[in-house]
Amino acid sequence: MxxxxxxxxxxxxxxxxxxxxxxxxxxxxxxxxxxxxxxxxxxxxxxxxxxxxxxxxxxxxxxxxxxxxxxxxxxxxxxxxxxxxxxxxxxxxxxxxxxNTEEEQLKLMYKAIHQLSDIDKGLIFLYLEDKNYKEISETLGISEVNARVKMNRIKTRLKTILNP
Known part of the structure; x- marks a missing residue:
């Protein structure tokens, strides 16, 4: 180089x-x-x-x-x-x-995110970075529709984890 x-x-x-x-x-x-x-x-x-x-x-x-x-x-x-x-x-x-001294809520969120699958972690990470579904789909190599469906499922799963 x-x-x-x-x-x-x-x-x-x-x-x-x-x-x-x-x-x-x-x-x-x-x-x-x-x-x-x-x-x-x-x-x-x-x-x-x-x-x-x-x-x-x-x-x-x-x-x-x-x-x-x-x-x-x-x-x-x-x-x-x-x-x-x-x-x-x-x-x-x-x-x-x-x-590394994040607020308690952020620590709880990360703890919940750690329970997700590897692909779901990547998707939620990009979502939290304010990436739109087009950028998320391009980055992960999935369709926009698939990204939206997965995101809705992840949100539901995180709510369940955070509010048992």
Whole structure:
């Protein structure tokens, strides 16, 4: 990868890395797992970046890579994440701290979300990020109608979990 592309990746990654922290928060239960998943998603983004054509927004592309990486890792390893070594350039990316002191309601919501399937977690995550159904369907590779139906079912399930 040339230096110009490398600098562009680092700049854009640092600007949008909160997306990756949010994905990690949905799919992990502790800081160590969060850090491991963050690293793995960063590596996957780095590997895929030269192929990013700009057909979608960078944030949508990052969501898709992040969610797919998290889902794939958790399915393969049954919640044990194996990490790879950083390339030397990735050491120059500074990870901003993610505030883990969420309000009690947010903690309860995350606890409820953790009980959902991997795909449902991704769907609710994008919904909570104010993505419209078109963006959700593009990111997850499902139809808009399917995204709407799944979202209604997820909302009902979360209400049941939160209000037994």
């Amino acid at each position: 040339n230096k110009e592309l490398e600098h562009k990746f680092i700049s854009e990654f640092q600007e949008h890395q909160k997306i990756i922290h949010k994905v990690c928060r949905i799919y992990t239960n502790n800081q160590e797992a969060h850090n491991d998943l963050f690293q793995e998603i960063t590596i996957q983004l780095w590997k895929a970046y030269p192929k990013f054509r700009g057909d979608s927004k960078l944030s949508t592309w990052m969501y898709r890579i992040g969610l797919n990486t998290a889902i794939t890792l958790y399915r393969k390893s049954k919640r044990t994440i194996k990490t790879q070594d950083f390339d030397t350039v990735l050491h120059r990316i500074k990870s901003t701290d993610y505030d």
